[in-house]
Amino acid sequence: MAGLAGSAAGRRCGACRCLAEVFGFPAFRGQQEAVIGHVIGGGDALVLMPTGGGKSLCYQIPALVRPARRRRLAADRADEGPVDALRQAGVRAAYLNSTLSAPRRPRLSAIRMRRSDLVYVAPERLMMPRCLDLSPA
Secondary structure, three states: OOOOOOOHHHHHHHHHHHHHHOOOOOOOOOOHHHHHHHHHOOOOOOOOOOOOOOOOHHHHHHHHHOOOOOOEEEEOOOOHHHHHHHHHOOOOEEEEOOOOOHHHHHHHHHHHOOOOOEEEEOHHHOOOHHHHOOOOO
């Protein structure tokens, strides 16, 4: 997903396009659109939604459409399923968890070399020194 112009309408259009093209949903649910618009606009948000309510879209979409996009760390379950789905949609996503054995080390190298747009990290690992070394500058 390419970065968008700074206008609110451009950000909204880009978020809707990302929702459809990357995640395959035709429309936002509940307060997702308002939260996403606020975060894309540079605001902070604390979002409480029930399980399955679409919280992850509230950080994934802004990470993919914000102007001057750079790699973002997502404190979420760091496993292959969601990351593989994003990769199939053309997003340069990666995950960092304790299962990264020797055959998977190229992923770690790609994260270090800043070739990933969205990196999933388990919340309990987020503040560990190895993880902090990988965070965006």
